[in-house]
């Protein structure tokens with residue numbers, strides 16, 4: 182199975198029926214149990230390994246490669262339950278796709294379209310709710326809230342946001358862009374479920390609150406940063422301030438969004454304006470600390486063309502131009518029973534990031 186060979190070996194936490202949680206790596210469509218290796222590998226979460234730092238991450242990977250080469254027993258993926266691979270500490274969400282920021286601005290703020298004035302000067306973000314980060318496959322209950330003045334009920338505009346999440350291993354503050362790889366352990370896929378009617382009503386002036394805090398799904402396999410081949414970061418104008426330089430690595434990942442089995446969009450991660458290194462530098466630039474298990478998401482990944490958008494708000498023009506799925510049905514926003522799967526690979530197809538899925542329940 183391509184994407185999950187020896188050059189990837191993403192880490193996850195799994196259990197078999199009646200079994201305890203164990204650390205494993207994915208090899209093809211099988212799981213290799215690492216718990217017998219002891220040390221960090223005996224923990225039921227990735228946090229101890231993540232806290233240990235880059236030299237230990239490299240040594241751990243060598244130990245895992247040796248173990249996998251020895252032909253250990255494996256368990257088919259379909260026979261295991263996958264769990265949240267790390268204990269999520271704080272959760273932050275950025276807003277770093279220029280196409281997404283322009284599209285959403287046009288839809289939510291038609292009288293002042295374009296980028297907010299600070300957008301090219303700093304990576305805009307907001308603090309999310311880490312206790313509602315859930316693993317792929319967790320059903321997503323349709324949230325309730327204020328839909329406008331005098332109206333409370335279940336959201337009618339339930340949406341997704343396809344994002345890439347960065348998982349902090351080593352704590353730090355005022356982390357320079359050059360130290361990014363010393364602190365960030367790996368990468369997951371993120372779906373930042375969003376209720377657009379709640380959002381449009383509540384978000385000014387403090388930003389998203391209940392419209393996004395009800396659920397955020399992450400993929401179960403953490404792909405080590407070291408297996409992703411970096412590409413040059415996009416050109417930035419104006420030149421960022423010193424604390425945001427150099428930009429650090431960008432990653433050429435191809436995302437794919439499927440809605441009830443129909444691929445509706447293919448967002449390119451390489452098109453993001455701000456890098457993950459700049460996001461972490463900005464997040465800690467005031468002296469705020471990050472700790473082991475912090476998760477920060479890139480922001481919705483939208484490319485410049487209509488088949489590259491990372492949300493249904495953009496795909497369907499806020500529901501005004503419904504999309505037709507393979508079964509002939511039409512959608513503006515999510516209906517109960519709908520399933521969304523976001524998957525990704527490196528541009529050359531050699532590294533799979535797995536997928537993050539969720540079914541909407543009423």
Ligand SMILES: O=C(O)/C=C/C(=O)CC(=O)CC(=O)O
Pocket residue numbers: 274275276277278281282285286289342344373375384389393479480481
């Ligand atoms: O432009 C806005 O007011 C809001 C935009 C979002 O909903 C996006 C958000 O969560 C950040 C992102 O994922 O890019």
Ligand SMILES: [Ca+2]
Pocket residue numbers: 274275342344373480481
């Ligand atoms: Ca988001």
Ligand SMILES: [Mg+2]
Pocket residue numbers: 372373374375392393394395396397
């Ligand atoms: Mg969310």
